[in-house]
Amino acid sequence: MTTSKGTIQGYNGIAINDDKHQIILQAQAWGSVAEQQTLKPSIEQLKKQLTNLGTPETFSTAKFTADSGFHSEANLKFMASTGLDSYMADNAFRSRNPLFKMSETYQTEKEKRRLKRSKGKPKQFTRDDFYFDKEAITCRCPAGKSMWLQSKQIITQGKAYTRFSGFLKHCRVCPLQQQCMRNPPKETGRQVQFPDETNRVVSYSDKMKVKIDSPVGRRQYSKRLGAIEPVFGNITVNKSMNQFTLRGQEKVNSQWQMYCLVHNIEKLRNSLH
Template structure:
């Protein structure tokens, strides 16, 4: 059932909510820009329109996208926004048995206990020759020459259906036996000449020691606010219908 998502922005010193709004979508990416614009209006009403130039802003990976990062670069905010691979790049988590075991538990839950499938790292890609071979040693054919996303270029290879159907490694490579097409896999190309995207810039920024230190403050800034709303005040779900009613209920809490 499609529901509403409550978004809030607060300061870390006093944990006062400065902006709150409900959105009729489960995803958070599309809510960032209007939320920031509403925050700017709110700060102007408070007589502090220049706050953005001295403020550090943190948001979790649910808000991360190339479009959002490009927008944030125009606001004047010193933003720190994690991507979904942020923790996996952290040396502390890479050496943590607890983190790795929890990740494996989540993977097994998502895959319903199935073993891990081959990923692009298991395939042998030669960018100069424009060729690709699967873990079974079979050649794949180039199905798409140019895929561009977030400033990066990719090529996609597909396995021949006749090879994939009889492959002894099929259960390690595909979730279901192939019927219309073989296994597909894509690789990034032209890494040396690619345009540096806002995602790349944020990755460098947030992976630095200063960036990790700043982003770590997010947990203590916003989570206690949501904890107070959901646990102490008992607001763990919306009980009304309609955008206006739900939005009013959210702001009352």
Template structure:
């Protein structure tokens, strides 16, 4: 499955966007302009009737715009971003956001879509009036899991076989932690993913002498996973391996070298068919799956979920899996925007735009289903 960001422009006037502080300044500016027209009438009695009518219309227009801002500020709350700072609101469409695209700055929405890579059928589609897409991942994945539950008639699907890819716009510590517990085998790159690719000569990671010596000793094989690469939740006493498979707790307070550990073991059925098996174990799984243990104290170094994702996505299997994303999601958006020519929204409001985006996706799905019948 793949997920992507899709910019859609609306017909909302960008000049009606701003933070509450900016809108208040704009309101004061409109009031001053209206007052100047009134003062001019009082000092110049010799104006023609046409000039008087023109000025009155202009004054009414300014007063109407100022009143529009006053009403908006009184009936709405200021929106804040991820860091708690105020973000710009739009008076004509409060649900939309001002964003930078390849076509310049537009007032519009982010269209999110999740599709399968084999048939390119869109499984989940939502629009969001937000500049960043990081906060959209959790709700769309939650809705996707609900859909999968319905399709399987309340029977839990084999989540370990579902591979999920997303671009760096969705990469955050919170999102990676959520995906680690979701059961999906996820691959979400970061901004430095390309630079770490050994194919690029400027990559510092793979050009160090230490890495060269390690590759020579291991005959080019990738490094084995350590306990730091596993997703261990100390609060719930659960653990998932880097491939996303759930492990079972095989021991508590296990003594080893005067230290106490919590031990987990992978299910043999998962380890035998795991594509990352050569990074988990030195020898193929025969009797038991991969075992891993964690210290029962605070001295254990905890890597962030971002660090763990870097290790996973930098592996040959990870790069190969993430490389499929381009051919999975981009043709979907290309078909909708270029082939179908439906490249912008014509409505306003979150509910209406969301419905319109789903109709666009439905047109794409109908065509894919029709072609599969031939």
């Protein structure tokens, strides 16, 4: 399993359960940190499992929620092809929530975390702090200095952007340098790019943002917390399964599915009383 600290021997346990009874319907251990690549095979296994149970119609009528770890353009495209009514958050989902924007507690705690990560350094300027004129195709930095057009159309991760760069002579003596750049400029000034909206195609991510930001979408996604998190809490805390103790994908997968089976037996037993 490749991580930011190198390659380690580890596995990631994934599970899909229903929200009413918290019964795990699909469980698999994967040898990867990234969860995006596990979604498609998990959904395919879930569909097969429901067919084996004699309830294939459940798949088409179900509502599926997943956190931002599974969010990707490829996954959203796949989910759209399945016909599942899915709700998948992105990394900026919380920041777009009006309740979080107006919450002083949220903003205060967010600033505390930022200061801890940045070791007390001032908040960095983002693209929104620059003044971009779409008509004239000009840009000014937060200090009011003009920036030169580096590229009118540059492709980054499949999307077109207009990129500007600050003049090196301005950036070197700028009083806002610490807020604008992580390190003092050497060869180039501050660079900033803006998305080209002229020929922009609405992506599956854009559609999901509109869907999940709606009142219905937020209400539906909020159910995820009470559906899957208690399941993992029961397995990791009550069952003390906070790490895998075996080696090899086959053995680890068997161990993970065994714990999920014990969880299901416990839930079924409780439902009889």
